[in-house]
Amino acid sequence: MSRIDPVVLLVLLVFTVPILVQLRTVAFYLGFEPTVTQSIILGLAVIVVIVGWAYWPARWLPSEPEGCE
Amino acid sequence: MSTYVEQFPAEARLVRSAMYTAFVALGLGAAFGLLQVLHRTNVLRVIDSTDYYTILTLHGVLLVLTFTIFFLVAIFTWAITTSLDRPLPDHRFSWTWYGLMTGGTVLAAIPIVGGLIDQIDMSAAVLFTFYAPLQAHWLFYVGLALFVVGTWLAGVDWIRTYLAWRREHPDERIPLPTFMVLTTMGFWYLSSVGVALSVLVFLLPWSLGIFEHVNALLTRTMFWYFGHAVVYFWLMPTYLLWYLLLPKVAGGKLFSDPLARIVFVLFLLLSTPTGIHHQYLDPGIAEGFKYVAMTNTMFLLLPSLLTAFTVVASIEHGARQRGGTGRLRWLGALPWRDPVFTGMALAGVMFAAAGFSGIVNAGLNVNYLVHNTFWVVGHFHLTVGTAVALTFMAASYWFLPQVTGKPLWGRPLALGQVLLWFLGMTFMSNAMHRGGLAGIPRRTAEPQYNFSFEPAIGSVAELDAQVVLGGTLLFLSTVLFLTVVLGTLRGGVDPTRIPANTYAAALSEAEDGPRILDNLRLWVLIAVVLVILAYAFPIAAIVDRSGWLGPGGSPYPQVVWVVEYLVVALALR
Amino acid sequence: MNVHDYEKLWIGLSMVLIVLFIGSITYGSVVAGVVMIDDAADPVDPDALGDHPDFGDPGVTQTGEDTYEVHVVAFHPGFNPDVIEVPANSTVTFHVTSMDVIHSFSIVGTNANSMVIPGEVSSMTVELGAPNRYGIVCNEYCGEFHHLMEGELVVVPEDEFELEADE
Known part of the structure; x- marks a missing residue:
């Protein structure tokens, strides 16, 4: 049971990718120089966080009806 | 309420045929694209580097002329007949222009493919831009001319339909879809005259040996006189879909009809007098002419920025109709499961990114840094390669059922397809832009020289890996698209499962706008004046410098030339 | 013609942006002195x-x-x-x-x-x-x-x- 529609989550993840790719540019600009492997790991971590957020039980919304999925 | 094929069975057949031709070109073009990606990056080389340019010519011509323009005639035929609610006047005439376009494509393709086969003494590895004195076999020019004449006749067909409607409805506002078609055709006639004259007056006679030489700068200028307007010729059907189909599938209405008209009028006025911005680094053209082209180009940002506003506002309206609330939470209420919506929305997002790299290209003196580098390839894969191509593919998922009566097959696959395209282009285009900044040239089989390129961030190997990853995903996405198309065509006819053939109504309707917007004669007249202002002096100056046929020079390639330079090339190695 | 207030604002900002772009290019030409390749040299055969x-x-x-x-x-x-x-x-x-x-x-x-x-x-x-x-x-x-x-x-x-x- 996810916080958002799984398809919306998928689109969100796809949309995150260009941001992650460009984050590498920002990192270089700020003086960090991550390797390709580090960048990929960071990207995967962000994706895991988003997926985790989507599927983590929302305890502070105890009795809200679940989504249709 | 019924589907298009029920309303206009004969036109649906024409639209179908044009779409299928476009899809064949898309499939072939994508396969050639994959070959190039793997070749350039030295991952897999199945062709010789000398044949790379023939493959590149096919990739360019098939995708930016055949795929886009065949899809355009399909969309425009649909737009005219649906919005005027009347069939095309003469079906034999319609099939004639379709035949001319198809025949032209085939004739142009023969010498290009001939370049790959040693036994055939023809070639046309001149790329999409065919700059003289690079010379193609005369069949290439004939094919090109027939194709363009085909599009002209298609325009005549739509204008005749409009005029017949006008006689019966003398006081009504032009329906928005028809207005879009007519303004687009206005600048298409205006601009394609340039390339037609270049081909018929100079290049074709020259390829037949009637002239010894042509003026390289003049024919190049005449190409770009058309060459930037053609970009908007691809983009206008895309905008049409963003204005008419996207708000509808989002569940809402178009924000403003009059502003949509203003946008199309601006494109009619400014598409053509900007072509010299492709020639910022050309010798023989004064800086002042380049400056004028730069300011015109910058003002072309306005209609695109207006479009961004209208499209986002229309989508938001749709989301709120669907129960969306909040400042940004409404985004979640949009129909993301629908590949038609998601594909077009993602295409729009990428077009915004393309706008940024486009400003760099348009910046007269900034252009020195990126001109003809890989950056430019990254730029137009976001524009024509995503804003246009992805929108067309997404729209196909709506149009195919309309013109065949068969419900869409494999909707989840279709959704995956548009997402995959977005992912692939993210990597490929990013790496191309970066490579261009490091000076890697476009249009080259082997960007591996005796010196090395030094990207500001990362390495060339990293950029190559991104290009390969992106190119492969894009190819897979194309295969997936064609699979969905074939799956749909194999299915049975069932119009009850297909939405009715309609387009988005407007919140602010046509009547809110001044009538002068519909005065097409006036706008075309102003467009002609602007073109004369922008081009009369540069053309006169070029001809004054070195004559209509140039200061001399011979056509290439020549047989002796090839042998001679093979020796030089080996010596240089 | 009724144009939404937000849209008026957007058009205004767009025009400002365009003028800024043209201004920066002009600055590059006039002040920074970036010269374009032009028609100064005579044609050759x-x-x-x-x-x-x-x-x-x-x-x-x-x-x-x-x-x-x-x-x-x-x-x-x-x-x-x-x-x-x-x-x-x-x-x-x-x-x-x-x-x-x-x-x-x-x-x-x-x-x-x-x-x-x-x-x-x-x-x-x-x-x-x-x-x-x-x-x-x-x-x-x-x-x-x-x-x-x-x-x-x-x-x-x-x-x-x-x-x-x-x-």
């Missing part, structure tokens, strides 16, 4: 470059204390001369033309970049700093060996520079 006073014998010539001129002929697939040697801390004007098809003369990693069109001469002046080596490529497709077309610009320390003797 690409078939008779051998008889041309400068392109007949392309290469480096000194025109002032720290100023040099380099004439280059582009052809498919190469540049003549293919290695150009100039001293550090000098001002160099390149004049490039083509004896066959359209090429480019692009010094990699810099903004010295120009189309090279048969019949026309591209002239560009660049300031050179410390000793360095730059690749030169043709970035306009010019034929089947296009990818072999390259040259080199070698900026040598001033005391090591020697002008090639004119024949």
